[in-house]
Amino acid sequence: MKNTLNNFLLVIAVISLLGVAITVFDSLGIDLFGKAFAQSKNISDEQLLARAINGEARGEPYEGQVAVGAVIINRTRDPNFPKTIAGVIYQPGAFTAVSDGQINVPIDPNSTVVKAARDALNGWDPTNGCLYYWNPETATSKWIWSRQIVTKIGKHYFGK
Amino acid sequence: MGKVREKLLDFKHRLQDRHMYSIVLVVIAAVSIWGIYQYRNAAKLRQELDNKYNRAFYDLTGYVNNVETLLIKSLVASTDSKTATTLQEVWRQANFAQTNLGQLPVSQNILARTSKFLTQVGDFAYSLNNYILSGNRITDEQYNTLEKLYEYAVNLNKGLEELNAQLSTGRIRWKELSEKGPGIFRRTSSEMPTQQFENVDKTFQEYPTLIYDGPFSDHMTKSEPKGLTGEDISAEEGKKKIIQMFGEDKVASVELTGENKSDTIKTFNYTIKFKDSPEDAQASLDLTQKGGHIFWMLYNRPVSEKKIDVDQAKKKGLEFLKQIGIENMKDTYYLSEDNTATINYAYQQDDVIVYPDLIKVKIALDNGEVVGIECKGYLSSHEKREIPEPKISMEEAKSKINPNIEIQSEGMAIIPTNYKTEVFCYEFKGKMKDKDVLVYINAETGQEQEILLIINTPDGILTM
Numbered sequence: 001m002k003n004t005l006n007n008f009l010l011v012i013a014v015i016s017l018l019g020v021a022i023t024v025f026d027s028l029g030i031d032l033f034g035k036a037f038a039q040s041k042n043i044s045d046e047q048l049l050a051r052a053i054n055g056e057a058r059g060e061p062y063e064g065q066v067a068v069g070a071v072i073i074n075r076t077r078d079p080n081f082p083k084t085i086a087g088v089i090y091q092p093g094a095f096t097a098v099s100d101g102q103i104n105v106p107i108d109p110n111s112t113v114v115k116a117a118r119d120a121l122n123g124w125d126p127t128n129g130c131l132y133y134w135n136p137e138t139a140t141s142k143w144i145w146s147r148q149i150v151t152k153i154g155k156h157y158f159g160k
Numbered sequence: 161m162g163k164v165r166e167k168l169l170d171f172k173h174r175l176q177d178r179h180m181y182s183i184v185l186v187v188i189a190a191v192s193i194w195g196i197y198q199y200r201n202a203a204k205l206r207q208e209l210d211n212k213y214n215r216a217f218y219d220l221t222g223y224v225n226n227v228e229t230l231l232i233k234s235l236v237a238s239t240d241s242k243t244a245t246t247l248q249e250v251w252r253q254a255n256f257a258q259t260n261l262g263q264l265p266v267s268q269n270i271l272a273r274t275s276k277f278l279t280q281v282g283d284f285a286y287s288l289n290n291y292i293l294s295g296n297r298i299t300d301e302q303y304n305t306l307e308k309l310y311e312y313a314v315n316l317n318k319g320l321e322e323l324n325a326q327l328s329t330g331r332i333r334w335k336e337l338s339e340k341g342p343g344i345f346r347r348t349s350s351e352m353p354t355q356q357f358e359n360v361d362k363t364f365q366e367y368p369t370l371i372y373d374g375p376f377s378d379h380m381t382k383s384e385p386k387g388l389t390g391e392d393i394s395a396e397e398g399k400k401k402i403i404q405m406f407g408e409d410k411v412a413s414v415e416l417t418g419e420n421k422s423d424t425i426k427t428f429n430y431t432i433k434f435k436d437s438p439e440d441a442q443a444s445l446d447l448t449q450k451g452g453h454i455f456w457m458l459y460n461r462p463v464s465e466k467k468i469d470v471d472q473a474k475k476k477g478l479e480f481l482k483q484i485g486i487e488n489m490k491d492t493y494y495l496s497e498d499n500t501a502t503i504n505y506a507y508q509q510d511d512v513i514v515y516p517d518l519i520k521v522k523i524a525l526d527n528g529e530v531v532g533i534e535c536k537g538y539l540s541s542h543e544k545r546e547i548p549e550p551k552i553s554m555e556e557a558k559s560k561i562n563p564n565i566e567i568q569s570e571g572m573a574i575i576p577t578n579y580k581t582e583v584f585c586y587e588f589k590g591k592m593k594d595k596d597v598l599v600y601i602n603a604e605t606g607q608e609q610e611i612l613l614i615i616n617t618p619d620g621i622l623t624m
Binding site for chain 2: 062063066077079080081082083087088091092093094110112115118119122123124125126128129141143148149150151152160
């Protein structure tokens, strides 16, 4: 009986020490998991769009990255959505990459997501005006399937 | 493995020592304090988020209330100037309401119709305000639309006020917060706001299609593409066309990857490999099914050095356009990034620049190759224009311009409005306070139609 209690205490102690350590490191600004947070002030539309593309479509073909950027821009021109790029990206619950903080991952200015963001801002739209996209394997919302599918690029369906 | 086990056993043994026991107790006490601290922190953050959502909601209610009041005022007003200023305020307040709506933690689809209503009320008010300021009187039809919009605003306001009462008495909570937080925050509240917001959105079930001169008017999505000429082609014919456009000596393979049948401009989607393509670079291209025009193309090839300048690139772009059968184009603006230049070309008819017929060509500055083209504007609006005789002369138009502007060049142009119509204008390029400006004077009414600011950046010339 006493042994079990001791075992239990031991496990608790180890776990909680880990917890304390993480909090301390975190509060000191030491990066434990390689997840550096860049400053987010004054990033332009291009940067913001590139980060959103990075969070949402990192492993996708180039065309698919431009397409995700185009969807965000198309939303700013649709009456059903906020009117600015920041407004669309930060609409609560709109993008998983925003909800889980991946949008804050710093990006290399020479990476393809920056080029994709520029092409999207310059008017290239592989989706021809789509407002939604989803990954058929991971989409949790049933509602999204009520959208009319326009095209499929990489892993994403694009729809209106 | 055995060693670890031994060590653990040894450690466990030592724990039984009374001295060790008290150390463990101290650790547990420390951990508990840490836990309480974390809990309080999380509670504070949750409260802050809750406050932010509440603020957005209360602001939304306030602005919608203002929209309602202002709409009835605009209906009551008897002088044009009073109607105009009231409508301007409707536009402003509806915009604020829409912005706050976008910050609520409610799925976009649940409040889609409400959002559309707020956008269109503001947009309609703004266009009506412009209509009055141009010296027109509100028509009966416009007055009726305004009346209808007012009724919707009244109902929306009612719905929001009910929700408001429930929220401020704490009877409902933000669903997102209760779902996302750690278990301890997950209070089982029987009433979540999704349902209530769905009911609010139902106010607009019978909402009519609204057509007016504004960018968010319902006619915007349904216009027929004028530049889409020619016979329907098959996917196989499309392949041949692409090889012909880029040259047999350059194209290695063209593969059909899909088809887009749901839009006004139906397309085939192809992937192209060029003979000199780097390993993983390829081009995507959409070709219209009617006429086999390029809709857009993007070639993701790294361009590592710059060997030609923008002027040479402009020529290369023109050559390519000629090669695919598009002539009488004039370059207007350009942007140069990542050793590529994106050049805008507009159609030119008898010295009149037709800006809506826009094609963007992206040129790689290492060898002048076309690495992107975008023809949506051109295909949507291009046709031979009936250009009328201007009703006012160049001199008359010039006299309408702010005398502080130093005019440098003048011309004629057809410019797009932001609701897909076209206006025939005199175009003046001038300088004021070291800024380059473009001023457009309507060639038929003499009104100052548009002012654009030209911004020279190291990357190119932009207009705003």
